[in-house]
Every structure is written in structure tokens, then in C-alpha cells.
Amino acid sequence: MNMKWPYNNEAGKLQEDYCDVLVVGGGLSGCFAAIAAAQKGKKVTLLEKGGISRCGSSGTGFDHWEMACTNPGSKVDPLEMTLALEEEQDYYSNAIGHYIEARDGWSCLEDLEKWGGKIRDTEDEFKGAAFRDEKTKLLYAYDYNARYTLRVFGTTFRPALIKQLNKLGVRICERTEATTLLTTEKNGVKTGSGVIGFDTRTGKITVYHAKSIVLCMSRPARIWLFNGDIPGLSEFRPFQSIGTGHAMGWKAGMEFTMMEKSIRGEFSAYGRSFPPYGTGNNHNTWYAATMIDSRGVEIPYVDRDGNILKSVEERYLPAKGQKFFLKGGVIDEPKYEWRGPETLPFDKLMEMGYKLPFYADLTSMPEMERKAIWGLMVGEEAKTRIPVYDNYNSRGFDPKKHILQSYGTGWQSAAFLEQERQLFGAPGGIIHDWNLETNIRNVFAAGDSLYASDCAGFACTSGRWAGKHAAVSADKDFEEVDIELINNEKKRLLKPLENKDGYDWRELGLAISKAMQNYCGGIKCDDTLKQGLKLIRSFKEEQLPLLKAENPHELVRVHEVSDILDVSEMILCASLDRKCDSKPLSFKRSDSDETVADKENAYLVISKQNNEVHSYYRKHRFYGDIEKEYEAHEVKE
Amino acid sequence: MKDYTYKITDASTRSISFDEEKCIGCNRCVEACQIDVMLPSTEGKCPILVWPGECWYCGACVMECPVEGAITFRHPLMNQARFIAKDDLKKEAE
Ligand SMILES: Cc1cc2nc3c(=O)[nH]c(=O)nc-3n(C[C@H](O)[C@H](O)[C@H](O)COP(=O)(O)OP(=O)(O)OC[C@H]3O[C@@H](n4cnc5c(N)ncnc54)[C@H](O)[C@@H]3O)c2cc1C
Ligand code: SF4
Ligand code: SF4
Numbered sequence: 001m002n003m004k005w006p007y008n009n010e011a012g013k014l015q016e017d018y019c020d021v022l023v024v025g026g027g028l029s030g031c032f033a034a035i036a037a038a039q040k041g042k043k044v045t046l047l048e049k050g051g052i053s054r055c056g057s058s059g060t061g062f063d064h065w066e067m068a069c070t071n072p073g074s075k076v077d078p079l080e081m082t083l084a085l086e087e088e089q090d091y092y093s094n095a096i097g098h099y100i101e102a103r104d105g106w107s108c109l110e111d112l113e114k115w116g117g118k119i120r121d122t123e124d125e126f127k128g129a130a131f132r133d134e135k136t137k138l139l140y141a142y143d144y145n146a147r148y149t150l151r152v153f154g155t156t157f158r159p160a161l162i163k164q165l166n167k168l169g170v171r172i173c174e175r176t177e178a179t180t181l182l183t184t185e186k187n188g189v190k191t192g193s194g195v196i197g198f199d200t201r202t203g204k205i206t207v208y209h210a211k212s213i214v215l216c217m218s219r220p221a222r223i224w225l226f227n228g229d230i231p232g233l234s235e236f237r238p239f240q241s242i243g244t245g246h247a248m249g250w251k252a253g254m255e256f257t258m259m260e261k262s263i264r265g266e267f268s269a270y271g272r273s274f275p276p277y278g279t280g281n282n283h284n285t286w287y288a289a290t291m292i293d294s295r296g297v298e299i300p301y302v303d304r305d306g307n308i309l310k311s312v313e314e315r316y317l318p319a320k321g322q323k324f325f326l327k328g329g330v331i332d333e334p335k336y337e338w339r340g341p342e343t344l345p346f347d348k349l350m351e352m353g354y355k356l357p358f359y360a361d362l363t364s365m366p367e368m369e370r371k372a373i374w375g376l377m378v379g380e381e382a383k384t385r386i387p388v389y390d391n392y393n394s395r396g397f398d399p400k401k402h403i404l405q406s407y408g409t410g411w412q413s414a415a416f417l418e419q420e421r422q423l424f425g426a427p428g429g430i431i432h433d434w435n436l437e438t439n440i441r442n443v444f445a446a447g448d449s450l451y452a453s454d455c456a457g458f459a460c461t462s463g464r465w466a467g468k469h470a471a472v473s474a475d476k477d478f479e480e481v482d483i484e485l486i487n488n489e490k491k492r493l494l495k496p497l498e499n500k501d502g503y504d505w506r507e508l509g510l511a512i513s514k515a516m517q518n519y520c521g522g523i524k525c526d527d528t529l530k531q532g533l534k535l536i537r538s539f540k541e542e543q544l545p546l547l548k549a550e551n552p553h554e555l556v557r558v559h560e561v562s563d564i565l566d567v568s569e570m571i572l573c574a575s576l577d578r579k580c581d582s583k584p585l586s587f588k589r590s591d592s593d594e595t596v597a598d599k600e601n602a603y604l605v606i607s608k609q610n611n612e613v614h615s616y617y618r619k620h621r622f623y624g625d626i627e628k629e630y631e632a633h634e635v636k637e
Numbered sequence: 638m639k640d641y642t643y644k645i646t647d648a649s650t651r652s653i654s655f656d657e658e659k660c661i662g663c664n665r666c667v668e669a670c671q672i673d674v675m676l677p678s679t680e681g682k683c684p685i686l687v688w689p690g691e692c693w694y695c696g697a698c699v700m701e702c703p704v705e706g707a708i709t710f711r712h713p714l715m716n717q718a719r720f721i722a723k724d725d726l727k728k729e730a731e
Contacts, residue, residue: 005641006679012638050671054697059671155700175673200673203641229649230713232672232693239672239693269694269716279718296726363723386696386710397720405719497639551641553673553688 005551010204011494014486019045019171020474021467022210024178024195025245027056028456029447029463030216031161032108036467037214038168042474045208046170047197049177049217049240049556054158057218057237057448062154062456063285063381064141066328067098068105073133073140073147076324078102079627081148088326088334089426090584091620092258092603094452096434097462099626102148104461109150112460116160118153126376129368130313139376142287143340144316146324151372154380154456175200177556178217180489181248182207183440184479190253192443193479196489198559203552205490207481211474212442214466217245219429219448220567222560224262224421224521225270226513228506236267236276236424237448240556243423245449247563249430250570250608255439257451257603257618258428259574261585264522265416266424273414277381278388280360280406282343284329285377285384288315288369291343292361292403293354304339312366315341330426330454359403374399419521426452428574431605434623434633436466437473439607444470451603468635495545496558502548505557508539512564515539516571524575525591533572540565574606577615643676648690650713653698655683659707666698666708683707 021037023030026048034046048055069078082099113119120137121127131140131151139151165172180196194209220243221235232239246256269275282289290312291299301309303319318325318340325340334340344352362370379389397404408415429451436444446466447459496502519532544562549555578585579593580600602617623629653666653675662681667673674691675684675698694712702708721729 002642002644004679005643006676007641009638009641011641050673051668053701054669054695055671060695060697060700230690232674232691233713233716238695239691271715274718275694275712275716278712278716294726294729296723359726361723383693383695386699387694387712390696390699391710391712392720401722401724402720403723403726405721407718551643553643 002550007201010199010202011497013204014490015204015206016209017045017206018209018478019043020211021214021470022047022195022208022212023214023216023467025056025216025218025447026052026172027216027218027447028058028459029466030056030214031165032460032463033214033216033446033467033470034170035161035164035168036464037471037474038170040468040471042471044170045210046165046172047176047178047195047208048172048174049200050174050238052162052172052174055238057241058154058382058456059158059238060155060382060385061157061380063151063377064328065105065109065150065152065457066455067102067148067457068109068150069102069148070106071109071138071147071150072136073138075146076148082626084326084338088331088338089452092426092452092584094426094450095621095626096432096436096623097450097453097458099630100465101458101461103630104464105457108457108460108464109152112157112160115164116156118156119150126368126372129372130316131372139372142316142327143318143325145318148324149328151376152380154382155385173197176206177559178244179248179493179559180485181213181252181443182481182485183252184482189441190439191441191479193481196486198493198552198556200552200556203494203555205493207486209478209481211476211478212444212470214463214470215245215249215430215443215445215449216447216463217241217243217449219243219427220246220423220564222509222513222564223423223568223571224419224513224516225265225268226509227270228510231506231509233269235270236422242560242564243567244560244563245445246429246570247566249438250566252440253607253609254443255431255605255607256428256570256574257431257605258585259570259606260578260587260604261428262421262423262571263425263586264418265420265422266414267422268414272408272416272420274407275383275387277378277384278392280358280404282360285381286360286373287327288312288341289360289362289373290365291406292359294357295355297354299343299349299354299358301341301343303341304336309341312369328455332425358406360406361403362399363401363403370399419517421521426454429453431603434629435469436462437469442473472635493555493559496547496549496555499546499548502546505547505549505554505561508543508547508561509564511539511543512536512561512568516568520572520575522588524587524589526576529572529576533569533576536565536568536572540569570606573613574604574615577606578604643687645685646688646690651686651689652692652694652710652712653686654709654711656707656709657683659704661704661707663703665701665703669697669701671695671697
């Protein structure tokens with residue numbers, strides 16, 4: 001039965017709106033950008049596709065804040081950390097973003113606290129714990145000696161941010177899907193002039209004119225992983241974040257880098273995986289849980305030299321002679337210099353006769369460490385308060401009594417195939433300068449949308465930095481917008497309403513993911529990539545116009561498929577232009593040309609200008625002297 | 638312009654359910670959901686779960702609900718990770 005839409009019908013309505021700084025995407029980076037620009041006295045509008053109360057990757061929380069190197073307990077200097085990450089990531093590292101993160105993270109946390117967020121153990125719940133500083137009541141994670149990563153009460157941050165946005169008079173436009181970046185070109189210089197927004201409930205289209213723009217729409221998803229029946233479980237990041245920022249940038253001539261990097265799927269709740277942080281494991285949220293095998297025998301943790309660690313305390317300390325170790329969201333298997341304690345590798349355990357399945361066993365851990373994992377971390381993490389903590393508790397889970405099973409190979413609790421890929425682990429994205437400005441003037445970007453970015457601290461600090469710079473460059477007149485483009489976009493956005501006999505967006509979604517698995521999987525080569533590109537382009541030209549929708553909700557799904565096609569094109573083009581294997585980029589070819597290995601050990605920068613794809617290589621460390629450049633580009637209060 | 642309509646798009650899983658006795662029809666859950674998988678009921682009753690397959694299992698709707706137990710979250714059966722009492726490990730092995 002067809003039912004009546006409960007919201008207004010504003011299809012065809014076109015509205016204009018003006019602000020100084022337009023921030024697009026209301027997650028962590030967007031909120032920080034909007035607040036920073038508003039604090040500089042600018043008139044700020046924030047567009048958010050979902051609802052502001054719990055949107056973004058961290059809308060329901062996050063449990064740890066990485067690289068806060070200027071916090072009172074940190075023993076690692078911001079530059080030291082940035083250089084370590086650079087080397088760890090083989091120079092495919094966003095050192096601009098990481099240095100800003102390492103240097104400004106603590107002051108962002110202090111801001112969050114001022115605005116009502118909780119960053120300390122004010123109730124003395126963890127008094128006396130090895131990870132607590134008794135004076136400041138700060139709680140640390142991972143390396144209890146170096147103390148650069150904090151355990152935080154992430155569920156309290158969202159309400160605090162919203163309060164601050166409102167206090168500063170930021171205009172929040174919720175349920176608004178940004179679809180198109182508007183630019184003007186004068187004397188060969190492209191400048192951002194606005195963004196088109198689509199009301200996801202009424203279908204109204206608004207042209208947001210702005211003097212400067214900050215893109216904070218996270219990164220692409222659902223490229224290789226898609227399930228038509230339960231699409232919401234396909235990926236790790238929020239369902240509504242599928243890389244529209246990338247797609248609109250691509251269409252407007254924005255430059256991207258590292259788009260050829262993808263990794264075998266690691267995290268989702270798709271068929272081969274389980275709810276994140278909801279199974280037995282000892283990573284990230286669950287570091288350093290005790291792991292046992294099916295006989296109840298404990299799986300040993302070893303230091304970087306393979307020495308077995310005897311106590312739980314040692315799992316949180318660097319090895320002899322090591323200043324600090326790297327651990328967290330983006331660090332998987334660090335190089336020797338920064339390798340921290342870890343359980344023995346899976347293959348080794350099999351050799352030694354350990355029996356599957358494995359379990360996480362909090363029962364035998366010291367009480368403070370158990371409570372830190374089950375309660376503080378699982379509880380404050382995104383998607384864990386209700387889905388894991390409350391849900392498992394109500395199913396009778398008692399961390400003092402029960403053990404939680406691992407799946408897949410060991411404790412990764414996922415078993416994806418090589419061709420089931422994700423843009424994960426510091427993937428490609430928008431390339432930018434020290435102002436976090438893109439190659440399009442007055443268009444800035446922050447958070448997960450930047451190349452080789454990751455994590456909450458990175459998002460907040462880069463958001464704040466970009467917001468300040470956007471405020472500075474909003475000191476000018478409005479640019480003209482392209483009326484013809486607006487009219488064409490209006491037609492494109494509403495077209496599926498007319499396709500009575502069209503087909504469902506999910507069918508095309510399935511076709512894209514299958515095409516990308518087939519033609520752009522684990523091992524690539526020119527022939528398959530070219531086939532893939534041809535197919536993706538034919539989907540865009542011939543199939544996309546046939547999709548149907550009965551209401552704005554379904555229209556948004558169709559817009560997303562269109563964006564996923566653009567992003568797929570970008571990935572295929574980047575993959576075609578990199579001719580040689582690259583281990584740091586998880587990029588493998590059957591027709592790898594080793595003669596260009598040296599030349600290609602650099603950033604491949606790609607863009608589309610006047611419908612033609614261009615690419616060039618940019619040297620590692622293009623960002624110059626890190627400390628000097630930071631200081632030269634810092635916007636003073 | 639043509640009228641908007643919708644149909645419930647069934648999926649093989651349903652993450653949330655409502656207790657009609659407890660729900661006060663405030664639609665806070667609808668507003669918390671990023672994806673609008675629910676639509677508000679126009680009759681002041683529980684919201685309607687229209688696109689259950691699009692849920693990303695974040696729990697925001699439950700977090701924002703003012704009435705304990707009005708909305709309940711559940712993982713798909715295939716995703717219900719197993720836990721057992723540690724004391725039962727030995728028994729299981731036998
Ligand atoms: C489950 C989970 C747990 C995590 N835990 C941690 C942790 O403990 N510590 C840590 O450091 N990091 C963690 N992360 C990563 C961290 O949350 C992200 O790196 C960070 O939130 C990124 O911020 P962002 O602003 O770039 O993007 P997001 O916060 O994801 O925000 C992007 C926003 O853009 C909006 N948007 C998308 N498309 C459009 C459009 N077309 N128009 C308008 N708006 C749009 C989205 O609705 C969304 O609100 C976690 C991530 C996930 C998914
Ligand atoms: S769990 Fe999250 S995605 Fe699912 S209905 Fe609730 S708020 Fe929406
Ligand atoms: S928030 Fe709770 S009480 Fe309000 S409509 Fe939703 S389920 Fe009902």
C-alpha cells in the first residue's frame with residue numbers, strides 16, 4: 001500500500017541563502033570549523049544531511065583521543081610524533097594535519113571541557129589506576145608511560161558541541177544534503193562561490209551563497225561493499241556518509257591524492273563481520289584485553305623483541321630502550337621502532353597448537369583495567385553505548401564471569417576477501433596546503449575528507465584550523481554562481497520522481513560493488529581497470545537516469561549512487577595512472593612496471609578539468625619545514 | 638509536482654521495535670536518526686519503521702528516547718556474538 005508522505009512537498013521550490021562561511025557536514029570537524037569561524041565574528045551556516053543531535057561517525061561517542069602531545073602528561077613532543085607517523089606511513093602521511101593534531105589536540109579538549117564535555121575522571125571512579133594521573137584526573141590509553149593518547153567520555157561531546165554552536169549563533173540546517181559545489185573562474189583561478197543543498201524531507205533546493213566554504217563530509221564508502229537487503233550494515237562509517245564531498249569536488253575540478261589506495265575490508269557489520277567492538281578482540285577499544293583459546297589457555301603478549309610479557313601492566317609499557325610505542329585507530333603493525341606489545345601472530349599461535357575459537361577474557365584482568373574496557377571504553381565509543389554495552393548487559397553479559405568469542409582469523413572478528421575492499425586505514429582524499437585550503441580558492445576541507453587522515457582528534461583540530469582560515473578569507477564579496485549549472489542540477493536531483501517504471505537504487509548499488517570487486521579488486525592491471533572504467537561510465541550515462549524514487553528519502557539514495565559512481569571513476573583513474581606496485585598504498589598490479597618505481601614513490605595527484613582527467617606526481621614532504629610552516633600559517637587569536 | 642508516497646521497504650532484519658504502551662509519540666528517536674529510517678506517525682503514535690535495512694545500528698534513537706523501554710534495539714541474529722561463562726569452557730570442551 002502506498003502511504004502519504006508526512007512532510008511537506010516542496011519539490012521544484014528553489015531558495016537562495018547567504019552567509020560568510022558555509023560549513024558542510026556537521027560531524028566533529030564540521031562542528032569545530034563552524035565554532036571557530038563564528039568565534040571570529042563571521043556569519044556561519046552549517047549544513048548537515050542527518051540530524052544534528054547525533055550525527056557523524058562519533059555522534060554516539062568515541063572512547064580515545066590520539067596524539068594529544070601537548071596534554072600535561074605527554075612525554076612525546078608534537079614534532080617527534082609527526083615525524084614518527086611520517087616514517088611509519090612511509091611518507092604517505094598527512095603531516096600537516098598530524099602536526100596540527102599533535103600540537104592543538106589538547107587545547108581542543110580543553111575547549112570541549114569548557115563547553116560541557118567530560119575529559120577527566122571527576123568522580124574518581126578510577127582512583128589509583130595506573131592509567132590515571134592523580135593530579136589532573138586525566139585517563140590515558142595504550143602507552144601509559146608516554147601518555148599522548150587519552151581515554152575520554154565521548155558520549156558527552158555531541159551535546160556540548162551543539163550548545164556551543166547555538167550559543168555562537170551558528171545557523172544549523174539539518175536534513176540538508178549538499179549535492180553540488182559551485183565555483184567561478186576568473187583569470188584561470190577557480191574560486192568557490194556556494195553549495196546546492198537538497199532538503200531530505202521536503203525536496204526543496206537551496207542555493208547557499210558563501211564567501212568561503214569548509215567541506216567536512218567524511219569519506220567515500222559502499223564502493224566494494226554493498227548489501228541490497230541490509231545496506232546499513234555494509235560499511236563502518238555512517239550510512240549517509242558516502243563521499244559526496246569527494247564527488248562534488250571531483251566534478252568541480254578539485255585535486256585528490258592517494259585515491260588508488262584501498263585495503264582489504266577490515267570493519268563493518270556486513271555478512272563477514274560483526275558489530276564493531278562487539279566481539280572478543282584486543283585492539284583499539286579493547287586494548288589490552290586478555291585473550292584465551294578454547295581450552296582456556298592464555299595467549300601471550302610479547303614485546304617487539306618477542307619477549308613474553310608476564311604481567312598485564314607490561315602490556316601498557318614500552319620495551320626497554322624504547323621511548324614510546326604507536327597504537328590506535330590507524331596503526332596496524334608498526335615498524336620495529338614504534339612496535340608496542342602485541343599478542344603473538346595468528347599463524348604462530350596455530351603452529352604452537354592454540355585452539356580456536358579465541359575469546360576475550362576480562363574476568364582475569366585487574367579490576368581497573370576491566371572497568372576501563374567494559375564500561376569506559378565500551379560505553380563511550382561510537383555505536384557501543386546501546387548496541388554493545390547496554391545490549392550485552394541486558395543479555396546477561398557479566399565481564400567478571402563471561403568471556404566473549406572472537407571470529408574470523410583470530411580476534412579481528414572479520415574475514416573479508418581480497419576483493420572486498422574499503423577506503424580505510426588513512427586512505428586517499430582531498431590534498432591541501434597549510435591553510436587546509438584546496439586547489440579551489442576559498443574552499444577548505446577538514447577531518448576524514450582529507451588525504452591520509454584519521455580519527456577524532458584529527459577531525460576536531462583540522463576542523464578548527466580550517467574554520468579559522470575560512471573566516472579570514474571570507475573578507476570579500478560574494479562570487480557569482482553558475483545559473484545554468486543550478487538549473488541542470490535541479491533537474492538532475494528531481495528526475496527520479498518522473499521515472500515511474502524505473503528501477504531501484506539498490507540494483508545499481510549492487511552492480512557497482514560487483515564491478516569494483518571484479519575490475520578494481522586486490523590485484524589490478526590496465527586491461528581490467530579500463531574495462532571497469534568503461535562499465536562505471538556506462539552505468540552513469542545509461543543506468544543512473546533510469547532509477548526511480550517516490551519521495552525525497554529515496555531521491556537521496558539515488559543521489560548517493562550517483563556520487564558513488566563519481567568516486568569509483570576517480571579510484572579507477574588513479575589506479576590506471578599508477579603503474580607500479582606500492583606496498584604502503586596496498587596497491588598491487590599483475591602488470592607492474594618496476595622501471596617507474598622511483599618516480600612513482602610520490603603522491604599521485606588527480607583531478608578532472610573540463611571533463612578530462614589529469615594527474616601528476618608530487619614529492620613526499622611537499623609541505624616543507626613542519627614547525628616553521630605551522631607557525632607561519634597559524635591564525636592568531 | 639507529483640505527490641510523494643512511501644511504502645514500507647521490508648528487510649530481513651529489524652533493529653528496533655517500539656512498545657506501544659510506553660511510547661509517548663514524541664518523535665525524538667526520529668529526529669536522532671541520521672538516516673531517517675523511521676517516519677513520524679501522523680496520529681501521535683509510535684513512529685513507523687519504514688526502511689529497516691538502512692539502519693546502521695548506532696543506537697542514537699534509543700539514547701535520545703525519554704521513556705525507558707519505549708524503543709528497544711536488537712542485533713540481527715547473525716551478528717549476535719556469543720559469550721559464555723568462563724567456567725563453562727571446560728564443560729564445553731568435554
Ligand atoms: C564506530 C566508530 C568508532 C570510532 N572511534 C573513534 C575513537 O574512539 N577515537 C578516534 O579518534 N576516532 C574514532 N573514530 C573515527 C572518528 O570518529 C572520525 O575520524 C571522525 O569523527 C571524523 O570526523 P569528520 O567530521 O571528518 O566526519 P564525521 O564525523 O563522520 O561527519 C561527517 C558528517 O558529514 C555529513 N554529511 C555527509 N554527506 C553529506 C552531505 N552530502 N551533505 C551534508 N552533510 C553530509 C554526515 O551526515 C556526517 O554528519 C571512530 C569512527 C567510527 C565510525
Ligand atoms: S540504531 Fe541508529 S540508524 Fe538505526 S534506527 Fe536507531 S538511530 Fe537510526
Ligand atoms: S523517542 Fe521514545 S517515546 Fe518518543 S516516539 Fe521515539 S520511542 Fe516513542
